[in-house]
Amino acid sequence: MLRKLLLSIVIAALFCRCSYSQWLEISNFKLRQESTELAGPKIIIEYDINDPNISPESPAYVFVRYSRDSGKTWQFIPMDSLRGNGFDIVGKSGHKEIVWWGTGQTSFADANQVKVRVSGIAMARVPAGKFVMKSLPGSGRDESKEITPEPNLPLFYMAKHETTISMYTDYLNELDGQSEGWNPRMTNENRCGIVRNDNGTYSVKPGRENYPVTYVSWYDAMNFLQWCGLRLPTEAEWEKALRGGFYLDGDAVKKKPNPMPERRYPWGDESPGADSVFRCNFDTEDDGFAYSAPVGSFARFASPYGICDLAGNVAEWTLDWYTTSYHAGLDGFRMVRGGSWMAVPAACDAITGATQLPLKESSIMGFRAVKGPGKSR
Amino acid sequence: MKSLNRREFMKGTVGAAAGLTLLSQPKARAAGEKVIIGVMGLGGRGTFLAESFAQRPDVEIAYLCDPNTRRFARAREVVEETQETRPKMIQDFREILDDKSVDALINATPDHWHGLGTIMACQAGKDVYVEKPMAHNIFEGRKMIEAARKYKRVVQVGMQSRSAAYSSKAKEYIQSGKLGDIYVVRVFNMMQHPMRNKVPDQPVPEGFDYDMWCGPAPKLPYNPGRQWLNQWEYSVGPIPGDLIHQLDMSRFLMNDIPYPKTVFHAGGVNALNDGREIPDTQMVTFEYGPLTLMAESALWTPYMKKIPANIRDSDRFPDWPFCSTRVEVLGTKGFMYYGRHGGGWLAYDANGELAHSEYGRQGDKEHQDNFIDCIRTRKRPNADVEIGHKSVLLCHMANISYRVGNLKLEFNPQTERFTNCDEANTYIKRKYREPWIVPENV
Numbered sequence: 001m002l003r004k005l006l007l008s009i010v011i012a013a014l015f016c017r018c019s020y021s022q023w024l025e026i027s028n029f030k031l032r033q034e035s036t037e038l039a040g041p042k043i044i045i046e047y048d049i050n051d052p053n054i055s056p057e058s059p060a061y062v063f064v065r066y067s068r069d070s071g072k073t074w075q076f077i078p079m080d081s082l083r084g085n086g087f088d089i090v091g092k093s094g095h096k097e098i099v100w101w102g103t104g105q106t107s108f109a110d111a112n113q114v115k116v117r118v119s120g121i122a123m124a125r126v127p128a129g130k131f132v133m134k135s136l137p138g139s140g141r142d143e144s145k146e147i148t149p150e151p152n153l154p155l156f157y158m159a160k161h162e163t164t165i166s167m168y169t170d171y172l173n174e175l176d177g178q179s180e181g182w183n184p185r186m187t188n189e190n191r192c193g194i195v196r197n198d199n200g201t202y203s204v205k206p207g208r209e210n211y212p213v214t215y216v217s218w219y220d221a222m223n224f225l226q227w228c229g230l231r232l233p234t235e236a237e238w239e240k241a242l243r244g245g246f247y248l249d250g251d252a253v254k255k256k257p258n259p260m261p262e263r264r265y266p267w268g269d270e271s272p273g274a275d276s277v278f279r280c281n282f283d284t285e286d287d288g289f290a291y292s293a294p295v296g297s298f299a300r301f302a303s304p305y306g307i308c309d310l311a312g313n314v315a316e317w318t319l320d321w322y323t324t325s326y327h328a329g330l331d332g333f334r335m336v337r338g339g340s341w342m343a344v345p346a347a348c349d350a351i352t353g354a355t356q357l358p359l360k361e362s363s364i365m366g367f368r369a370v371k372g373p374g375k376s377r
Numbered sequence: 378m379k380s381l382n383r384r385e386f387m388k389g390t391v392g393a394a395a396g397l398t399l400l401s402q403p404k405a406r407a408a409g410e411k412v413i414i415g416v417m418g419l420g421g422r423g424t425f426l427a428e429s430f431a432q433r434p435d436v437e438i439a440y441l442c443d444p445n446t447r448r449f450a451r452a453r454e455v456v457e458e459t460q461e462t463r464p465k466m467i468q469d470f471r472e473i474l475d476d477k478s479v480d481a482l483i484n485a486t487p488d489h490w491h492g493l494g495t496i497m498a499c500q501a502g503k504d505v506y507v508e509k510p511m512a513h514n515i516f517e518g519r520k521m522i523e524a525a526r527k528y529k530r531v532v533q534v535g536m537q538s539r540s541a542a543y544s545s546k547a548k549e550y551i552q553s554g555k556l557g558d559i560y561v562v563r564v565f566n567m568m569q570h571p572m573r574n575k576v577p578d579q580p581v582p583e584g585f586d587y588d589m590w591c592g593p594a595p596k597l598p599y600n601p602g603r604q605w606l607n608q609w610e611y612s613v614g615p616i617p618g619d620l621i622h623q624l625d626m627s628r629f630l631m632n633d634i635p636y637p638k639t640v641f642h643a644g645g646v647n648a649l650n651d652g653r654e655i656p657d658t659q660m661v662t663f664e665y666g667p668l669t670l671m672a673e674s675a676l677w678t679p680y681m682k683k684i685p686a687n688i689r690d691s692d693r694f695p696d697w698p699f700c701s702t703r704v705e706v707l708g709t710k711g712f713m714y715y716g717r718h719g720g721g722w723l724a725y726d727a728n729g730e731l732a733h734s735e736y737g738r739q740g741d742k743e744h745q746d747n748f749i750d751c752i753r754t755r756k757r758p759n760a761d762v763e764i765g766h767k768s769v770l771l772c773h774m775a776n777i778s779y780r781v782g783n784l785k786l787e788f789n790p791q792t793e794r795f796t797n798c799d800e801a802n803t804y805i806k807r808k809y810r811e812p813w814i815v816p817e818n819v
Contacts, residue, residue: 283449342449343450344447344449344584345584346446346582346583346584347446347450352447354450356451362454362455362458364450
């Protein structure tokens with residue numbers, strides 16, 4: 001008979017990620033260490049996540065990071081060392097409990113130096129199934145790809161919003177004062193708004209928290225997402241997320257047919273500014289924004305899965321290469337999708353892509369996260 | 378966007394429009410005054426040039442122009458990041474020509490627009506920076522020279538290796554006789570292009586003035602992507618469009634040798650049988666009397682590499698055997714490797730011992746400096762239009778040799794026509810689509 005020995009050590013502070021910055025609000029943290037008879041110590045993490053929008057279709061992606069040295073350095077806790085109902089894809093709000101099983105990781109000589117952060121991102125579920133891929137080779141696309149008219153994708157989850165300045169600043173502040181991932185142009189308060197302080201920390205210019213981060217290279221985007229345990233979307237994922245599959249509940253269920261599986265924009269076929277209704281942030285100030293807009297400003301015109309700002313606001317890095325070597329020696333381009341606040345309306349559609357060198361840092365380019373098969377943790 | 382009365386504009390021919398501008402050519406900008414530039418063509422190269430010129434304190438980019446509005450944002454963003462004023466975004470380049478405050482046009486369009494775009498700019502009193510290959514055909518290149526001279530315009534061709542300091546040193550070395558008498562120059566352009574996926578013709582996308590994009594070329598059904606690069610109507614070809622740099626450098630190193638007497642092309646569409654018109658293999662021999670210029674070029678050689686970015690502006694040399702864009706100069710006393718893209722050069726003596734070497738740096742900035750300087754001084758630029766013509770002529774001669782069945786052709790430099798093949802002369806001038814006609818009298 002196993003006999004648990006409860007030590008009940010309360011370990012340092014947990015950190016809340018607040019919803020205004022597009023982290024989902026997490027509250028009522030509790031953290032304790034327990035020893036077990038044979039399996040070594042384990043950490044019990046409890047928290048509440050009470051966002052009313054959380055559902056299986058709109059789950060939270062929850063990841064946990066920890067520090068053993070009072071917050072100087074941080075590490076991602078691999079999902080396969082966690083058990084419970086409150087990590088990875090979380091489809092129901094309420095009280096959550098995570099058990100962190102580890103060996104050396106969960107044995108702390110000085111529990112007071114341990115810090116844990118739980119963070120949540122609002123995601124949309126994109127069920128497995130066929131969809132219409134219309135972005136044919138050309139116009140900057142990878143001509144080496146075979147694209148079938150009705151490709152099929154497995155289940156994946158995509159962030160409902162573009163990564164915000166506030167989220168990215170939190171990430172920078174965890175990098176131990178390193179300037180990697182930040183560049184001085186990010187201080188531009190119209191186009192970004194992240195300041196590097198004299199002490200090596202980073203601050204968001206007041207009021208800019210909820211705007212999409214810009215001036216991020218493809219590598220910056222990848223580093224941030226790896227920090228979260230996520231990755232960039234492929235072009236196919238991006239396009240399916242915008243247009244929806246033939247069945248919005250997936251090919252396994254087929255109860256919710258997509259009324260417009262070939263739609264041109266997330267909301268349908270109307271041009272972004274048709275009839276003086278502004279459906280996304282493009283190259284006009286009539287939409288209310290001279291530059292980028294806070295993420296979700298056009299939520300009424302989200303994709304069939306409730307994903308915001310796929311059209312306009314900031315163009316978004318994708319995982320995909322552009323490998324056509326018409327300018328051999330300049331290989332290495334990555335594809336960017338979605339138009340931007342500086343783009344003409346037509347460029348905010350489902351098929352327009354642009355090529356960019358991965359080191360490019362631009363005021364019209366940001367990114368969003370995907371959890372799906374492939375390269376995420 | 379400014380509304381042009383296009384029908385009224387079209388009433389006049391290109392030549393008629395020119396008559397007015399002759400009388401009212403703008404004066405050269407004084408030192409301290411910004412040079413005002415419009416950019417025509419917002420693909421990768423046009424966007425790069427727009428950004429590079431916008432970064433200069435003595436330049437203002439006033440217009441960014443492309444028939445495809447989807448290309449606007451990327452170019453506008455890079456310009457706005459580097460200059461305070463916002464460029465005007467337009468689809469019709471004639472608005473640039475119509476603006477008296479504009480000094481110069483950067484023409485970074487597809488090949489079929491290089492000639493007429495440049496000629497019309499000269500007629501409108503604008504100086505021009507035109508990308509290579511300078512002209513779509515031999516006739517057009519000659520007319521570009523005539524227009525530049527007639528309207529006293531500076532026309533710089535985007536063959537920037539001419540402005541790189543290491544290129545001049547290589548030329549001095551060769552011309553000093555250290556390699557002996559030169560009888561062979563060999564240039565390479567070995568690339569790796571994929572087979573192109575065939576896609577159906579499609580409706581012209583919203584926001585794309587496809588008629589304007591086609592311009593002087595036939596308005597073929599719209600097909601997305603860069604298929605145009607493999608079609609004679611729009612392109613000099615994917616190989617010549619890049620090989621031109623090495624051909625031009627071979628002419629430069631050999632003190633601007635003027636015209637070859639003969640051309641012989643071998644090759645064809647051998648590896649990439651995807652319906653393309655323009656060869657994927659082009660082995661060309663030009664005879665300049667005792668000097669033979671040989672070009673070895675192909676699109677199916679993945680082991681050959683362009684000089685990587687980390688070598689281009691460094692004190693390093695490329696891996697010469699696999700350097701896809703090298704020039705080899707063979708003399709009676711020595712041998713030289715020259716690398717494009719700032720690859721530097723190495724000279725060997727008769728015993729194969731290294732005699733001299735120079736690291737290289739790319740010449741883009743110097744080439745742009747030279748253009749702006751010439752706009753102010755009215756001097757001929759480093760890659761003047763006549764130099765550009767004589768270099769791109771080699772590409773046209775090679776293509777024509779291929780198009781008549783890989784025949785050896787003899788060329789008369791006085792008439793710029795072939796003397797032993799009437800069919801070859803049918804390719805000297807294209808058929809222009811109205812109203813975009815390059816006139817005999819520019």
